[in-house]
Amino acid sequence: MTTLAIYPGSFDPLTYGHLDVISRAVRIYSRVIVALAENSNKTSLFSFEERVLMLREATDGINGVEVDAFKGLVTDFAQKKGTNVLIRGLRMTSDFEYEFQMALTNRRMAESVETVFLMPSEKYSFLSSTLIKEIARLGGDLSSFVPPCVEKRLLERLQK
Ligand code: ADP
Numbered sequence: 001m002t003t004l005a006i007y008p009g010s011f012d013p014l015t016y017g018h019l020d021v022i023s024r025a026v027r028i029y030s031r032v033i034v035a036l037a038e039n040s041n042k043t044s045l046f047s048f049e050e051r052v053l054m055l056r057e058a059t060d061g062i063n064g065v066e067v068d069a070f071k072g073l074v075t076d077f078a079q080k081k082g083t084n085v086l087i088r089g090l091r092m093t094s095d096f097e098y099e100f101q102m103a104l105t106n107r108r109m110a111e112s113v114e115t116v117f118l119m120p121s122e123k124y125s126f127l128s129s130t131l132i133k134e135i136a137r138l139g140g141d142l143s144s145f146v147p148p149c150v151e152k153r154l155l156e157r158l159q160k
Contacts, residue, residue, distance in 0.1 A: 005029040005085040012044040017124035021089040057149040075110035
């Protein structure tokens with residue numbers, strides 16, 4: 001049995017929705033590694049280093065949380081760390097199809113790896129990093145969506 005879980009993602013940028021999932025995960029697992037995927041083929045607004053920095057700043061006060069990064073298959077990373085648990089967030093039914101497909105693909109990559117889905121508080125269930133970037137571009141108030149360290153960087157990046 002494992003007490004460690006991996007929460008992988010692209011976190012471009014981290015939102016209160018991600019943080020909500022992280023804080024739920026550490027209530028179940030004594031250690032949670034938030035793992036930034038380095039090889040995502042999505043084009044990102046923030047560099048890899050900026051995303052790691054924001055994750056570190058935002059999770060600093062949460063006991064049991066570490067920030068790490070991986071290249072390649074997340075299942076290989078999980079096994080290297082000695083766990084078979086992956087955490088993913090499920091917001092609405094629209095997430096389900098993609099997450100279902102990915103969980104089953106990961107299971108094919110490594111039979112022992114299980115994906116555990118956590119639902120955020122309903123106040124974050126509509127929140128996405130894409131939406132946040134759009135609100136930032138349009139000059140909207142971001143303070144209820146992202147932590148201050150992310151808000152600051154979004155404003156610097158998008159409101160020039
Ligand atoms: P990826 O590019 O791997 O989908 P993301 O950083 O967009 O990475 O998301 C990582 C995980 O967090 C995914 O499982 C996603 O569904 C989940 N997630 C994203 N936003 C929220 C939110 N507002 N509430 C709960 N889970 C979320």
